[in-house]
Each structure stands twice: as C-alpha cells, then as structure tokens.
Amino acid sequence: xxxxxxxxxxxxxxxxxxxxxxxxxxxxxxxxxxxxxxxxxxxxxxxxxxxxxxxxxxxxxxxxxxxxxxxxxxxxxxxxxxxxxxxxxxxxxxxxxxxxxxxxxxxxxxxxxxxxxxxxxxxxxxxxxxxxxxxxxxxxxxxxxxxxxxxxxxxxxxxxxxxxxxxxxxxxxxxxxxxxxxxxxxxxxxxxxxxxxxxxxxxxxxxxxxxxxxxxxxxxxxxxxxxxxxxxxxxxxxxxxxxxxxxxxxxxxxxxxxxxxxxxxxxxxxxxxxxxxxxxxxxxxxxxxxxxxxxxxxxxxxxxxxxxxxxxxxxxxxxxxxxxxxxxxxxxxxxxxxxxxxxxxxxxxxxxxxxxxxxxxxxxxxxxxxxxxxxxxxxxxxxxxxxxxxxxxxxxxxxxxxxxxxxxx
Amino acid sequence: xxxxxxxxxxxxxxxxxxxxxxxxxxxxxxxxxxxxxxxxxxxxxxxxxxxxxxxxxxxxxxxxxxxxxxxxxxxxxxxxxxxxxxxxxxxxxxxxxxxxxxxxxxxxxxxxx
Numbered sequence: 151x152x153x154x155x156x157x158x159x160x161x162x163x164x165x166x167x168x169x170x171x172x173x174x175x176x177x178x179x180x181x182x183x184x185x186x187x188x189x190x191x192x193x194x195x196x197x198x199x200x201x202x203x204x205x206x207x208x209x210x211x212x213x214x215x216x217x218x219x220x221x222x223x224x225x226x227x228x229x230x231x232x233x234x235x236x237x238x239x240x241x242x243x244x245x246x247x248x249x250x251x252x253x254x255x256x257x258x259x260x261x262x263x264x265x266x267x268x269x270x271x272x273x274x275x276x277x278x279x280x281x282x283x284x285x286x287x288x289x290x291x292x293x294x295x296x297x298x299x300x301x302x303x304x305x306x307x308x309x310x311x312x313x314x315x316x317x318x319x320x321x322x323x324x325x326x327x328x329x330x331x332x333x334x335x336x337x338x339x340x341x342x343x344x345x346x347x348x349x350x351x352x353x354x355x356x357x358x359x360x361x362x363x364x365x366x367x368x369x370x371x372x373x374x375x376x377x378x379x380x381x382x383x384x385x386x387x388x389x390x391x392x393x394x395x396x397x398x399x400x401x402x403x404x405x406x407x408x409x410x411x412x413x414x415x416x417x418x419x420x421x422x423x424x425x426x427x428x429x430x431x432x433x434x435x436x437x438x439x440x441x442x443x444x445x446x447x448x449x450x451x452x453x454x455x456x457x458x459x460x461x462x463x464x465x466x467x468x469x470x471x472x473x474x475x476x477x478x479x480x481x482x483x484x485x486x487x488x489x490x491x492x493x494x495x496x497x498x499x500x501x502x503x504x505x506x507x508x509x510x511x512x513x514x515x516x517x518x519x520x521x522x523x524x525x526x527x528x529x530x531x532x533x534x535x536x537x538x539x540x541x542x543x544x545x546x547x548x549x550x551x552x553x554x555x556x557x558x559x
Numbered sequence: 560x561x562x563x564x565x566x567x568x569x570x571x572x573x574x575x576x577x578x579x580x581x582x583x584x585x586x587x588x589x590x591x592x593x594x595x596x597x598x599x600x601x602x603x604x605x606x607x608x609x610x611x612x613x614x615x616x617x618x619x620x621x622x623x624x625x626x627x628x629x630x631x632x633x634x635x636x637x638x639x640x641x642x643x644x645x646x647x648x649x650x651x652x653x654x655x656x657x658x659x660x661x662x663x664x665x666x667x668x669x670x671x672x
Contacts, residue, residue, distance in 0.1 A: 468587065471594030475602055483598035490591075502595050 156195055159207060164191065164287040167215045169259035170251055172284075173322055174219070177266055177315050184284075186222060190215045216249045260285060261372050261379065262322045268337040271318055276311040277340045278347065283308055286365040295353055296362055325378040334379060338387055338443065341366050341373075345391050356402050363398075367391050386434035386443035392427030393450035396420040416456045424454045445473040463492035480508050484517050496521050512540040523557070530557045560640040562603055562668040563647035565654070567634040569661040588655045596639055596650050607635035634661070638668065 164187060171183035190211055204210040267280045275297070282288040282296070294304045348362025370388050373379040400418035401409045431447050448469045452462050470486035483506050491499030500521045508514035515536040522530040531554055538550045577585065589607075596602045614622045634656065641647035644667060651663045 464587075467594075468590055471590040471597070474594055474597030475605075478597060478600045478602070483600070486594060486598050502598065505595065506598055 155203060155207065156191065156198070159194075159211065160191055161287040163208060163211055165260060165263075165285045166251070166256045167211065168284055169263045170249065170256060171215070171219065172263055172266075173255075173259045174249060177320050177322060180312055180315065182222065186215060186218045189218055212251045216251070219249055257372065257375065258325065261325060261376055264337055264369060264372065265325075265333055266315065266320055266322055268333070268340045269315070269320055270336050271314060271320070272311050274340065274343055276307055276314075278344050279304060279307050280311050281340060281344065281369065282362075282365070285369060288365075292358060295355060295358060296347060296351060298351075298353060325376060334373075334381060334384070337373065338370075338383060341370050342387060342443070344369070345394075349394055354405075354407075360398060363391065363395055367395070382434045382436045382439060383441040383443050385430045385436075386441060386447045389427045389430035389434055390443055390447040390450050392423045392430060393447065393454050396423035396427065396454060411453070419454065427451065427454070440472070442473060442476045445469050445476070449473070458492070460493070463489055467493040480506075480511055481513070484508070484511075484513050488517060488520075491521055496525060500525075509536075510540070512537050515540070519553070527557050560601075560642055561670075562638055563641055563644065564636055564638050564666050564668055565647070565651055566636050566664040566666065567654070567656040567661060568631045568664060569634050569656060569659070570631055585655065588658075592653050592655055593637065595653065596637070599650075601640045601650060603638035603640060605635065605637040608633060631662075 167190065168183050168187040171186055172180055175183050193214055194207075194211060198204070198207075263285060264281070267284065268277050272280070279293055279297070282293050283290070288296075290301045290304050290308075294301045297304065345363050345366035348359045348366065351359050351362070353359065367388065370384065370391065373381075373384045374388060396419050397411070397414060399420065400414040400416070401411075403409055427447070428451070431451055434444055434447065449466055452466050452469075455462055467486065467489040470482065470489050474482055474486060484503070487499050487503045487506065490502055500518070503514070503518055503521065506514065515533040519530050519533040519537065522533065534550055534554045534557065538547060538554070541547045541550060593602065593605060612624065614624070616622070639647060639650050641650060644665065647665050647667075651657070651665060654663050656663055
C-alpha cells in the first residue's frame with residue numbers, strides 16, 4: 151500500500167508543497183524549498199513504514215512540511231534575519247509565519263512557479279526539465295528517459311537552470327502584475343513542447359509518454375482555472391491537446407510502436423476527449439485573435455472527423471495555409487501539401503512538393519512516393535529508394551522494400 | 560536570401576461585386592498561392608488593400624480615391640525571400656492577380672546598414 155501511495159503522493163503533493171515554499175522563501179532559496187520538501191517525503195517513507203500510514207496522509211505531509219519550515223527558521227536565526235526583508239516580515243515571529251497550504255494559495259503558487267520556470271532566460275529544454283521536476287514531481291531518471299539522455303546531463307541542466315534563476319534574481323510575480331501576453335506566450339510554448347515531447351517522443355515507454363502529455367494538459371488547466379491567465383489561446387492549446395490525446399489508445403501497439411493514423415481503429419478514439427476538445431475550441435473563439443494554437447486545434451478537429459469529405463480537406467488545407475504564414479516548419483509544409491492532394495489533385499500536390507525541395511528529409515520522399523503512386527511508378531520507386539537510404543531501422547527498411555517491389559509489379 | 564516585394568496591380572475596371580461564394584473562392588485562391596510560398600519557407604508578410612482611400616499631394620490637396628489619376632490600382636503586396644530577382648519572379652507563378660489580367664511588380668527590398 152505504502153509502496154504505491156508514496157510515489158502517488160509524490161506526484162500530486164510534491165509540486166504543491168515546493169511551490170508554496172518557494173513563494174515563501176523566494177526563488178533565490180529554491181534549494182531550501184527543495185530540501186524541506188524532499189525531507190518531508192523521506193520522513194514519510196521512514197515513519198509510515200514503521201508506524202503505518204496515517205489517517206490523512208496529505209494533511210500529515212503538509213503538517214510535517216510546515217514544521218520543518220519553522221524548524222529551519224529556528225535553526226538559521228542569522229539567516230532568518232538576513233532574509234527577513236525578502237520575506238516582508240519586518241520581524242519574523244516564528245509562531246506567526248504563515249505557511250499557507252490552502253487550495254487557493256497552492257494553485258496560485260504553482261501558477262506563479264510555472265511563470266518563473268518558463269522565463270525566457272532559460273533554454274526551452276531547461277524549462278521543460280524544471281517544470282517536470284518541480285511542477286510534475288518527475289524523478290531525474292524519468293526526465294532523462296523522456297529526453298533520451300542520462301541522469302547526469304539532466305542533473306547538470308537543472309542545477310544550471312536554478313543557478314541562473316538565482317543569479318538573475320528572478321522573482322515570483324503576482325499573476326495580475328505579469329506582462330501577460332509576452333510571458334503567457336512563453337508558458338504556452340513550454341506546455342506545447344512538453345506535450346509534443348510526450349506525443350511524438352521516440353522513447354518506447356508508452357506510460358511515460360502518456361504521463362508527459364497528461365502533465366502538459368494539467369499545467370494548461372492551471373492557466374484556464376485562473377481568471378488572469380484564462381485566455382482564448384490557452385483554450386485553443388487545451389483543445390489541440392484534447393483532440394490529439396483522443397487517439398492515445400488507438401495508436402499504441404503492445405511493443406511501444408505507433409499505429410499510424412490511417413490504420414487506427416476509429417472506434418478506439420476517445421469520444422469524451424473529442425467532445426472536450428470541441429468545448430475548448432468553442433471557448434477559444436471568444437476573441438478575434440488567431441494564434442497558431444487556434445489553427446492547429448482547427449486542423450486537429452478535422453482529423454477527429456472519421457469520414458473524408460471535400461469540406462474536411464479543404465478546411466485543413468486552408469488552416470495549413472494560414473499556419474505556414476505564422477510559422478514555417480518542414481513538417482507543416484509537407485502536411486499542407488498532403489492536404490492539397492486531398493483537396494485538389496495529386497498532380498498539383500506533386501508540383502508544389504517539388505518546389506519545397508527537402509531532399510534530405512525522409513518524409514519529403516515518402517510524401518512524393520505516396521503522391522506518385524498509380525501516377526508514375528518510376529518516380530515512386532525513385533523516391534522510395536531515397537527513403538530507403540535515409541531509413542534507420544531494419545524494420546523500416548523492410549517495409550520500404552516491400553513497397554518498392556509492389557510498385558515495380 | 561534577400562527580401563523582395565511583389566506589388567499587385569490591377570486596372571481599375573468595372574469593379575464587380577462578387578457574391579459571397581465568389582469572394583470565398585478568391586480568398587482560397589490567394590491563400591493557396593501564399594501557402595505555396597510559405598511551404599517553401601519563403602514567406603515574410605502580406606497585406607491586401609481595400610478600396611477606401613484618398614490621395615494627398617505636396618500642396619496639401621486631398622483627392623478622392625487612392626487611384627484618382629491612375630489607370631491601375633495597387634491591390635496589395637507580399638514580401639518574400641529569394642536568392643535573387645529571378646527566384647522571386649519564379650514565386651509569382653500562379654499569383655491570382657495574373658489570372659485576371661493584372662500585373663505583379665517584383666522589386667528588391669533595400670537594406671540599410
């Protein structure tokens with residue numbers, strides 16, 4: 151019981167306690183907040199193992215964290231005097247220090263931490279790492295696996311990130327005082343990347359991938375819950391993530407491989423998540439502003455429609471046209487051209503794809519091979535051979551060889 | 560890559576009143592063309608111009624219409640990236656203005672250091 155309960159509580163409560171403590175101590179002393187939180191969980195592991203699980207485990211953790219914080223102040227009288235300015239307590243009366251673990255302060259603190267962590271002075275990788283560690287209660291090993299790297303690299307990255315926040319004297323701001331548009335944009339980018347890390351990650355650990363996506367959605371939900379940050383683009387991102395997640399069960403194979411969209415069993419798509427996505431998509435249309443999240447959510451919406459229709463592909467094409475004007479990426483460009491083949495004609499799409507000219511991209515050649523199928527088998531084979539050259543795994547290569555053979559028939 | 564501006568010029572002929580469907584079809588045409596440029600990573604920015612406007616001259620005289628004494632009006636512009644003028648001209652291929660007898664003026668954008 152304890153074996154399950156403590157990791158579970160770590161996932162849900164670690165971030166709450168540490169956020170509240172960070173707010174109390176200031177980001178400069180983030181390590182103290184981390185130490186106290188870690189000690190709290192360590193004590194839980196020891197005590198609960200000996201004496202059994204308390205009646206209210208969460209309240210137990212909060213009480214211990216509070217006591218440890220007060221002890222810390224007692225033991226570090228000098229330090230306390232030094233930071234008392236920062237604490238804005240002119241005189242730190244130990245009995246009166248308010249360690250506010252109310253729901254409201256917990257939620258506010260987490261949001262405020264999210265804004266601190268998503269500060270543009272940190273690289274996106276560091277932001278995601280810190281968010282996973284502090285706001286999602288992820289272990290270093292899990293983060294390393296998600297990034298396909300080792301624990302040492304992650305430890306260093308997180309340490310440097312915290313150092314930077316400390317040296318640059320980044321402060322925890324009140325949510326209504328934050329220059330929202332700019333800062334919110336940075337927060338959304340991090341959440342979006344975190345989600346993509348899970349959704350498109352090359353790690354085979356399906357459980358971990360799902361967790362990354364769920365955590366991204368949870369952080370996004372924090373933004374939606376607060377009146378200061380509940381903006382249309384936040385709803386749009388939520389909608390996008392709901393639509394994508396709706397295919398989670400349909401796309402996974404037992405061995406961690408991904409089943410492609412076209413081959414998925416549509417009955418396995420999660421209807422509840424699709425409805426949620428629609429709900430947030432509607433919310434996102436509250437103002438006239440169109441962000442890339444709106445456009446991507448729109449595209450994702452159409453991909454949840456099972457039947458191909460002229461309207462579906464025309465809409466997807468137009469959304470891609472707009473998206474490319476906001477942000478270029480080879481993937482978006484290739485997806486747009488695929489939509490063009492569906493909405494207009496294969497020949498038109500071939501012409502446009504050739505103009506894109508991404509010779510080193512295997513998706514570019516895959517797309518051309520698909521478009522040339524039944525039109526020009528010589529070209530089809532030529533591009534399949536290019537894919538073969540770039541392909542990495544033996545499995546991929548086998549599939550491509552089969553395609554080449556059938557094209558030659 | 561350098562930046563080039565394409566200016567869309569049309570004769571100010573019988574400005575038809577397109578139906579909503581026609582309007583939508585036109586928007587799609589333009590978006591497809593611009594999307595094709597953006598898909599090559601060569602799009603910078605664009606604007607379409609409306610029909611409201613006046614012209615101010617150096618004497619401070621204001622005349623009606625943005626195209627008072629001209630045969631042609633500028634309908635809009637797009638800024639694109641290309642290696643050279645030739646490359647930019649290539650991008651004008653398929654521009655909807657050309658389908659209705661208009662012209663595309665391709666100019667290099669000056670850079671001041």
